[in-house]
Amino acid sequence: MRIIPRTMCTQHPDYATVPQWVTNDFIKGDDEVYEAYMNYSIYDCQETMWDFEGKDVDIYVVRKLLENYGGFFINKVLGEDIFLTYRLPNPNVEASDRKVYAEALETIPMAYDLARVFYGKPVKAIFEVIYPLTSSSRDLIITLRYYERVVAGKCRVELDEGVKVADVIGEVEPKTIEVIPLIEDMDSLLRVDSIIEGYVKAVKPQYIRVFIARSDPAMNYGLIPAVLLAKIALSRAYTAGNALGVGVYPIIGVGPTPFRGNFNPRNVNNVLREYPGVYTFTVQSAFRYDYPVDNAKEAINTVNNSKPTEPLILSKHEEELALTVIRQYVDRYQAEVEGLANVINYVAQLLPPRRTRRLHIGLFGYGRGFRGITLPRAIAFVGALYSIGIPPELLGLATLLKLNEKQWGVLEGNYVNLWRDLSDAAQYICLECIQQLPIMKNELRVDEETISMVLEDVKAIDELGVKVPSPGFEQRKHALLTKLFLESASNGYINDAREYLLEMAKVRRGVG
Template sequence: MDRKIPTTMATQHPDNARAPYWKTNNDPFISTLDEIEECYRTYTDLGCQEYMWDWEGKYVDEGVVDKLFSLYHPYFSENQLGKDVFLTFRLPNIWYEKEYRIARAYIGILTFEELSRDLGLNSPPVFEVILPMTDEAQKMIYLKTTFRKIAKLKSQVFDETTEASDPSYLQVIPLIEGVPQLAASHNILMEYADLHQKEYGSKPSYLRPFIARSDPALNAGFIPATIAAKVALSEYYKFGQESGIAIFPIMGVGSLPFRGGLNPFTVSQFLDEYPGVRTVTLQSAFRYDYPLDSVKEAIHSLNRALPFTKPLTYTEEEIAMGERLAQLFSTIYQETVEEIADAINQISSHIPPRRERKLHIGLFGYSRGIGQKRLPRAISFTGALYSLGVPPELIAIGRGIEAAIKENLEDALFMFCRHLKEDLRHAGHYLNRENLRFFASGNPAWERILEDIIIAEKYFKLELGPVTTEHYLHRNIVSSIYFLTQEEKDISPYLFDAALLRRSLG
């Protein structure tokens, strides 16, 4: 294979509390106009090798490559886009969101190729796209075939005689976002390889399957999301061995344990927890809520280590145990979250925006939910629960452990969740027990979360709660959030201050 696989992918996830280090007005909000400079700086300042340009559910600058080449031509003359550093489009899923924007993305990719070629730069500069919520291989093929049709139509309409790249060059990265979908993702890859063979006469030379950690956690809980990610990694490498296709898995992770737990202070733990991941997302909180020197050092460490971690593989028996564990924990988690969803939604609506997101309603997108309840997206969900003093990592943990012990799955739990104790300790520093008791007095679902904590503390011989000055300050702020919410007063400044202390909105 004659291309470089990037290891660190900066993304536009709006989870930062602080302003980016490069903004002069100290404003944490990152506008569409800011994202051109942000993209450039992730390459030059931080050493990230890839940047995700997100068309899904947010506004974007559709002329991104034109502007990068215009504003920063000397850099891209030396560091070729599409060869040395990478720009990857995350497309809307047209089976959930109207396809107005995907056609514009396609035309952009094709015109960027022309521009790059005319400037004597590497061409094509953009050749990979991410398909969110991938659940069928045919949808990946559909993106490739429609792109090829548009490329040929463009060439015919404009009577282009210059030799362009083969329009089948578009590579599709399947982003798999649910626990059931992750469990079945081996089959998606197998079917894709077969369809690719039929359509193009050969199998793809490589695949970069993208494992989500946030949405599986939102929908099924912390433990099921961890297990699903581990099983998917194992299955991808088995598929690679069977098919002869090179596999380079991507994992989408946030800074807090619930959303994957990768931040500049947890690189070693993450590498040990998820060996075999070849690319990780570095979301906004990772890049902006930690000391800049620590961020750069962490990215350097990831760039060096990720290509060489040895993937874990699980037997069919072990996978069956993992699936049963996930089922035990997710059932408890989902029942609980459905009963506390109103409180979560009440707080999440006040989480400050950090990007120009489109509304996830009607024609313009899609929302998440459990049972009959609609939920916010993962960052706001996580931020809301931390801001109430009840980190979501703690929901179902105690009852789930008891259920695992009853079914002789205790060893399997720690096989899949190597750093569970450390993750619970980290999340537990932001527990506000007083808030939880207040909630429990009016809703038995909160009382069951209190039971989870008591069981987990006894099992792990831990005392969850604040330890450092920052933890105690966070506890005090989220106490204020609770009381101000009861009086229907503005909580926005308090949400911001709490996020600063935990180094992430959610």
């Protein structure tokens, strides 16, 4: 059996502090190649996600890694000891990137040829791809068949009498790849078992890696629904794998703030306890760059050296109770987000860009959102709300006051770090700032009805008994910067406003 990585470094643009080796204010081009090398050599990450989704990407990454850092890679075999995994664009969603989807798959044989020459033996340098916004097994099957029949299969195409494509470009290896579903919306998370079943029956793999999103579900449905959906999906994934006789190795997409997973160097052990059965945790950019290198490396090694614990399998009754909590929560949460959408979008555009991403507006922009609203990506969504004194973890929280005893039992039994996450987030509430929003100018103004709901959520922090530490220096500084930001933005001092946003992100150790 191959090594299943415990840590996957990603290219999420969530870091506030620019690393010293970056040549600009954001990471792009050859910086990303060097970053991949750093992921392995400095941070000891076992896998790097090479992201083709929504951004420009270097298709010659394997050539550059082996040529520029051969002394490292000769001892760490790419594709055997450490891994480079593509995230493709979804051709059904990002129409302008359909050819990028094809281009990414076409580079896999090139990586194989380069690795074979470098190592002096056949090596599948890249053999896995992540398919985002997976909604059915057909997404995975079509991607696999495209690779097998179009990319590898073209070798058999006859160009002229007695001359086939293989005679011109050589044989194409590998002949097949593995496809990882990245599951991001509620309906698909609840159908993860059927997605696995359809793929396994068609392809008959020995195992399957399943990528469970945390950020987009949180943005779409709220913090607590996102955690409960992840738990249900993990339970159903393992149940399906056991029934089909295949290994299931989940990945969880956790970020640095409680809303996106609370996975940072100070909290790794809690997150390991939160997600039993998960094999791979995403180590996003803020984890690596907004903390001292030694702290980040030590935390990554903690995860690498840990062993996955037994998954938690929910009964049908527990699942139904969890779903009642989710449905109640979503209604209130989405109503509040609708009321805050304008200010979120305005603040998000002022946040510091950290990757050369093209416009991508997440599930809300794909016709899967609610009430017709459009929002930025999850990182900017979170950063915008923190920056106006409303931690997004807060939204919808008053719903919990209406739960019955059984619902509380399933919530606390399945969200291990509930009270810690709420406590961590609540330290960044700026009550004075929230109360000012209805009288702010232009894009910063929020209607009274929405603010009334947010204030009910603030009150719920006390009524639920969440233990919030007395504000320390960092929290007081963040509150002051929030006030200064609102004052600057309201009066048109946009450059000052941008500076305050950056300083707040540094205090939080992450944009969002």
